[in-house]
Amino acid sequence: MWSYLANPERFERLARTLTPVMWALAGVLFLVGIPWALVLSPPDYQQSDTVRIMYVHVPAAWLAMAAYAGMGAASFVYFVWRHNLADLAARALAPVGAVFAFLCLATGAIWGRPMWGAWWVWDARLTSMLVLFLLFLGYIALRAAVEDERLAARMGSILAMAGLINLPIIKFSVDWWNTLHQPASVLRFDGPTIHASQLWPLLVMALAFTALLTALVLTSMRTLIAQRRADALMRRREQRLEAEELARS
Amino acid sequence: MSAVADWAAMGGYAGWVWGAWGVTTLCVGALALLTLRSSARARARLAALEAEAALTQRPGGGAS
Numbered sequence: 001m002w003s004y005l006a007n008p009e010r011f012e013r014l015a016r017t018l019t020p021v022m023w024a025l026a027g028v029l030f031l032v033g034i035p036w037a038l039v040l041s042p043p044d045y046q047q048s049d050t051v052r053i054m055y056v057h058v059p060a061a062w063l064a065m066a067a068y069a070g071m072g073a074a075s076f077v078y079f080v081w082r083h084n085l086a087d088l089a090a091r092a093l094a095p096v097g098a099v100f101a102f103l104c105l106a107t108g109a110i111w112g113r114p115m116w117g118a119w120w121v122w123d124a125r126l127t128s129m130l131v132l133f134l135l136f137l138g139y140i141a142l143r144a145a146v147e148d149e150r151l152a153a154r155m156g157s158i159l160a161m162a163g164l165i166n167l168p169i170i171k172f173s174v175d176w177w178n179t180l181h182q183p184a185s186v187l188r189f190d191g192p193t194i195h196a197s198q199l200w201p202l203l204v205m206a207l208a209f210t211a212l213l214t215a216l217v218l219t220s221m222r223t224l225i226a227q228r229r230a231d232a233l234m235r236r237r238e239q240r241l242e243a244e245e246l247a248r249s
Numbered sequence: 250m251s252a253v254a255d256w257a258a259m260g261g262y263a264g265w266v267w268g269a270w271g272v273t274t275l276c277v278g279a280l281a282l283l284t285l286r287s288s289a290r291a292r293a294r295l296a297a298l299e300a301e302a303a304l305t306q307r308p309g310g311g312a313s
Contacts, residue, residue: 038270039256043260048259048260048261048262049259049260049261049262049266050259050260050262050265050266052259052266052270053265053266053269053270056269056270056273057269060273095280096280099276099277099280102276103272103273103276103277106269106272106276107269107272107273110265110268110269110272111265111269113265114262114265212277212281216280216281216284219284219285219288220284220287220288222288223284223287223288223291223292224291226288226291226292226294226295227291227294227295229295230291230294230295230298233295233298233299233302234298236302237298237301237302240305
């Protein structure tokens with residue numbers, strides 16, 4: 001599958017149809033999910049209407065982790081097989097993941113203040129999520145700081161793979177340590193413990209964010225491919241102008 | 250209180266709920282806008298360079 005997708009032209013053909021489909025799908029899912037989450041779903045018996053923060057907080061957390069998992073997997077594929085598209089995928093995922101990780105932390109703080117009485121606590125779940133956000137920022141900074149593109153790609157892939165260790169730590173932090181953060185209530189071995197009236201809108205919102213993430217990443221990957229092609233043409237243009245200059249003198 | 254105002258009050262937690270949704274809308278909207286803008290710019294730049302390259306490659310267009 002990797003080699004099949006590693007062909008840029010095949011990817012371009014697939015992405016040309018898939019990208020607008022994903023944007024449209026995200027739009028439709030948000031049109032269903034937002035009113036469901038904000039109006040139709042019931043307030044929580046303990047948390048009242050603050051539970052509506054869950055519909056953005058939880059998808060943001062899941063997708064930040066999914067984005068990092070994707071970045072790590074793409075980095076592995078790039079590191080082993082040197083497929084350029086895998087590197088582009090990792091690069092495209094980083095800013096999206098950073099925004100989702102930030103949103104998870106920000107909406108979590110806004111939810112924590114009225115429910116826990118604190119914007120922030122150095123609890124295992126919150127701290128490991130902060131580390132995830134910093135990993136995204138570190139990856140972006142590293143890619144921006146190293147001029148040599150191939151070296152930057154290799155260094156970035158190593159950083160991204162090393163950071164993968166943080167994902168199980170985030171997931172199981174609520175089981176391994178005593179945390180203020182609640183334990184898992186959706187992704188559990190014995191099935192979800194939240195009521196269907198809150199679970200369904202949550203799943204629709206999560207799917208909407210997933211479609212949006214896919215649309216954003218595909219769009220960014222195509223942008224990076226176009227930039228690369230344009231840079232190559234620019235170099236050829238400069239060479240041609242230089243040759244003409246030489247011929248004239 | 251009307252039904253709409255009652256709903257907007259979010260059981261007394263309006264600031265928290267709308268704050269969280271607001272920051273999400275703002276960040277996601279900005280990310281989508283920036284992504285689409287840089288995509289449009291990159292495509293326009295590539296199209297211009299490709300058009301110029303095609304022009305110079307034509308016989309009599311400049312390059313041999």
